[in-house]
Amino acid sequence: MEVKSDLGLFRWPVYSGWLVQRGASNGCAWFLQVIFILVYQYLSRSCGTVSSIAGRIVTGGHPESVGIASRDEEMEKRIFEWVANLSLGEEEEVAMYISKDDQEAAMRAWEAEKDVVKRQALEDEKKMEWKLAVMREKKRRVDAAAEAAEELEEAEQYDFSRSQHIAVRSIKLGFRDFARELVGAIGTEVGHRLDKTERFCVGAIEGVKAATPKEEEARPPRRKLVKVKFPDSYSGKREENFDNWEANVKTYVRLQQVSPDQQVLIAIHALRDEAASFARSLVRAANCSDDPVAYSSFTSLTEFLKLLRERFADVARSVKASDRLQTIHARKWKSARALKSTMDELVAVPDHGVTDTQLVGLFYRAIPEALRGHFFAKSEDPATTYDSLSREVVAFEAKSASVSTFWHKDLDK
Template identity: 60%
Template sequence: SQDVALSAMRSGFRDFAREIVTHIGGEVKQLKDNVGKFCEGAIQGAKAVAAVEGEARPRKNPVKLKFSDAYGGKKEENFDNWEASDNTYIYLQHILTEEQVLVAFQALKDEAASFARSLARTAGCENNLVAYSKVTPLSQFLKLLKERFVDPTRGIRASDKLQTIHSRQWRSAKALKGTMDDLVAVPDHGLTEPQLVQLFYRAIPEALRGHFFDKSQQAGMTYDVLSRKVILYESKSMPITTFWHKDLEKGKKWKDRTISGQVKAKDHLILTLEEGGTERSHMIRLSGA
């Protein structure tokens, strides 16, 4: 009876063990399946994200861009324009930080290039611009160039010219704007936007002022906006009186005779002469003041 009981116990244990193993195997298989599905989903998700980011991410290839015109340090050269072009080129070409000064040096000539080499020597790099570029930030290099070559009084001189620009008799708003644009572009001229608006308004030909008085008084009006409106209006309603030839005024000579007066027709002048008689001359439209 003990043998029978022991045999039954062994048989029951084997069955129990088999069930346990089967159950555990099933759990493991299910776990593997779940992990596989999770990993597969994660991989697909990562691929999708990478694809989206790849489309949104800007290209790293350098943009084709013309290299800056060389700056030589002369008064008639515009350092600000050169600096802006140089910074743009360096940014769009993805120039490494330690090579930026070296690239900027390639856009220098004459006295400006000599000064840059002197900076390298002062920094203990002799004439090695490669070494100097590695230890010098571009902003510092450009600041030193600006301090050396940019006239510190240019802002003051531009301000003086702007504040007296109305003292000239401008025959066209277009010519006035061309001169003012150059002066306004000078950094540190110190004039506010409302001041520029009033200076421009006071300087435009008298015939145009009545049309733009209200606009010149508007809050928030800028020089750029007002000047563009005036130029557009002028181009559409240019009166015949703007046709002009400085050599055909009273008292001037015309074919060895003296002009006593002129009568403006549609596209020509009729000149009266002190010696008697008249002459006809085609008028010329001037674009300048």
């Protein structure tokens, strides 16, 4: 197909052959052919046929005719350059991303425009718009491809890490199976050796028994258990005596020969109300899950009773002990030994509140007057303790009593 004029200036095969040499497909060449025909028809309607234009140029027409011919030549040159500069990639991209309806609408708008300059401006504007749309679509596809590549990389990394995890897990399972088999083999071998050793020892013992004459050995009489009443339950109230309950529990455990790992269990069973709740809290605090049997297996009876004493001991008892210690010197003591025995019982009461320095002063003021002069300097020494001072005074008193007894016996003789 070719477009002919009177002078044969515009022949389509020239351009179509050139496009084919540039690598354009038949579809693209057909599209450019249509555009070229439309441009040619517009020039024909605006300025007359190409032959009349050429005739005017040959016959030497008026300057206006010469100007029109020059404009037509310029238009032809621009069309040729535009066709030459339209690359195959741009056409394919436009055909790929721009719908056919939009292209036809743009072409109709170009045909409707009579002014060449405006038409060119419309073409350039539409081409720029199409290029922008193509670039946006390309960017969207590139972003989508990049996102897909990133997701693929994450999936590959996850698969790799999971494969490593599976490999490590298989290694652990292999080690576990190996250890189980090894322990089983060792256990079997050890059991076999123990059986042999046991049979050998039993045989040796039986042989010795058979060789030794049998003699009846006098066995000590088996001690019968004394029947003791189970201790009364202790609730932790102030009117109840904790010391008596503690003594009853110790007596019961002793006479019934309760094993050490069950003594605390017996004491817990002898509690009720608030005291039982406190015992359960001790069991939970030891992470035994409310199991008193497990708690009793590693807790001594002394430690358990100490905790109960700290919680439920009579507070008035310590106050009474403190009052008696503060007024111990008001009584006239004839013996330092009796004074020391009484003060030792009061000092043993927990939380009595009397310091060791005060005990030294109270003991010194309460001893008989005959002994005070010997221990005045000792009582004023800050390093002196109640225990050391009381022992020295009792020892000095005993020594003085023995000397006095010996002197009186000598006088009697």
